[in-house]
Amino acid sequence: MSSTAPALSGPAPELIYKRRIRPIQMARELWHARPLISALTEREFRARYKQTKMGYAWAFFTPLIMMVVLAVFFGRAANVQAGGFPYAVFLYVGMLPWTFFQNSLNKGGVSIISNMSLVNKVYCPREVFPLSAIAGAVIDLGIAATILVGLFAGYRVMPEAESVWVPVLMLIQVAFTIGVTVLLSALVVYLRDLRQVLPMILQFAIFAVPVMVGLDDLVAKSWQPVASALNPMAPVIDGYRRTILFGEPPRLGLLAIASVSSLVYLIGGYLVFKKLETGFADVA
Numbered sequence: 702m703s704s705t706a707p708a709l710s711g712p713a714p715e716l717i718y719k720r721r722i723r724p725i726q727m728a729r730e731l732w733h734a735r736p737l738i739s740a741l742t743e744r745e746f747r748a749r750y751k752q753t754k755m756g757y758a759w760a761f762f763t764p765l766i767m768m769v770v771l772a773v774f775f776g777r778a779a780n781v782q783a784g785g786f787p788y789a790v791f792l793y794v795g796m797l798p799w800t801f802f803q804n805s806l807n808k809g810g811v812s813i814i815s816n817m818s819l820v821n822k823v824y825c826p827r828e829v830f831p832l833s834a835i836a837g838a839v840i841d842l843g844i845a846a847t848i849l850v851g852l853f854a855g856y857r858v859m860p861e862a863e864s865v866w867v868p869v870l871m872l873i874q875v876a877f878t879i880g881v882t883v884l885l886s887a888l889v890v891y892l893r894d895l896r897q898v899l900p901m902i903l904q905f906a907i908f909a910v911p912v913m914v915g916l917d918d919l920v921a922k923s924w925q926p927v928a929s930a931l932n933p934m935a936p937v938i939d940g941y942r943r944t945i946l947f948g949e950p951p952r953l954g955l956l957a958i959a960s961v962s963s964l965v966y967l968i969g970g971y972l973v974f975k976k977l978e979t980g981f982a983d984v985a
Contacts, residue, residue: 722976731828734825738829739833742837742840746840761845764793767796768792768848771913772789775788786858786946792913795910795938797845798938798941799912801838801842806899807899808837808838809883810886810899811889811899812831812834813830831882832883835882861946863949869951870951873956874937876966877937877966879970879971880963880970882970909932916936916939925955929955930959933958933962935955935959939951939952
């Protein structure tokens, strides 16, 4: 009898678990999970400002202080051209969509590992956690948007008729935000170092989008299609300014590239999330 043990060649093929993606079933489960998303959004929003002196007012003052600091530095020290508009208005129109994207990734990226007690005990579509974080960012966006109304009134600036493009721009932005957020929320479970690195990346990423300056001042025209494919937020922010302030339609070529890219991010990010979610509980 040989004492040599047979070499292990791995588990039998029938023991290997393969996740099948069923879009209709996933959409149905997510639709029925709407009350859970609402409950998680409300819980996170209340907990964020609980036991603070200013409470929900922080959702108003945080972007206001950020806008004032950036306006003083870039509007005066850097002498940024704002197309004839007050720089504070020019800046804040770009800040609003970026702040929404940044808040979504900051909170949504860690939403799974922050709710591991629920992930391990309650069955639900796991994407409800990053989606509730995005919903919370929408509430912050609505509060912060009141500052823009005040800027319009203070500087006597009115949104142009081309603002009808705003829902289209928002749709592209939300698709891109959901795709990146759900992807990051899954990756952070397996790569915990991302939790520490992500806020730092987002702090510096503001210089890679046309928030403080216009798109033409940030990226050469020959590279703008590439930039739009890699980062759809660039043409989206540019589109907000062109439609709301300048009364011009968005750059349709760049917007088409951003639309396709956002759809790729959305579908790709969601599929990767569903493939990885089966191991969340084991990794935790």
